[in-house]
Amino acid sequence: MTPKSPTKVKIKIIQAARKNFSKQGFANTSMDDIANTAKVSKGGLYHHFPSKDELFMTIFVQYQDSIIKSQPKLFEKKEDLLSDLSKMYDSFDFQKDLMRIWLEAMNESSHNSKLKQMVLKRRKHLEMLSVLQLKQVRTNLGLMINHTDSEIATLAKGIIALTNGCALLSVTGDDPKQAKRTWVQSVYRILTSKK
Structure with missing residues (x-):
């Protein structure tokens, strides 16, 4: 199994965040929500984006x-x-x-x-x-x-x-x-x- 490229993971995170932010708003969206939607670990999320x-x-x-x-x-x-x-x-x-x-x-x-x-x-x-x-x-x-x-x-x-x-x-x-x-x-x- 080959790991996904950082670019693909980053795009996946951005798409998940866009979906969550547009549905729930900024304040009601957590980094956990974004990680779950993107199907990435929380560590992987923070590796690409240090903050919400x-x-x-x-x-x-x-x-x-x-x-x-x-x-x-x-x-x-x-x-x-x-x-x-x-x-x-x-x-x-x-x-x-x-x-x-x-x-x-x-x-x-x-x-x-x-x-x-x-x-x-x-x-x-x-x-x-x-x-x-x-x-x-x-x-x-x-x-x-x-x-x-x-x-x-x-x-x-x-x-x-x-x-x-x-x-x-x-x-x-x-x-x-x-x-x-x-x-x-x-x-x-x-x-x-x-x-």
Whole structure:
């Protein structure tokens, strides 16, 4: 019998944790629950993830990274702006279990200082990527040319907040098409607004 590769075990643990966190929430999920679901020893679990916080953030970070990496090449021609925004929205992965984990991260970080630091670090990273993307839009499409870098950073935070709101709408039973229209039209107005 050959031992499973560390990568396969780690993937198995992450899948089990995602299942447990989305069903039971962060606070009600124990490392024992995750080990049982993954069918690994508790020692094997702790070998890959020293804490529940780190395992939780791994899932949270993977979710954000998958959205960032899945975005198609966009924002090269001004006349394609609306269709590019539509494609960008479609690249977001608003799966209900992942959205529940995201909400859990926000909730749990309000009273878990370690998780709060991880979430804040991740938020800053996402904001930085959003600023870079808006600067690319400014350069490639000639939009927002009178906006300072500080104003671009504020717009990036606003677009992230809008995205979070539309994500919530799409998983709480509202019409997903309406959530998409709201996001596309709002971001279009932001990008094309004059200073």
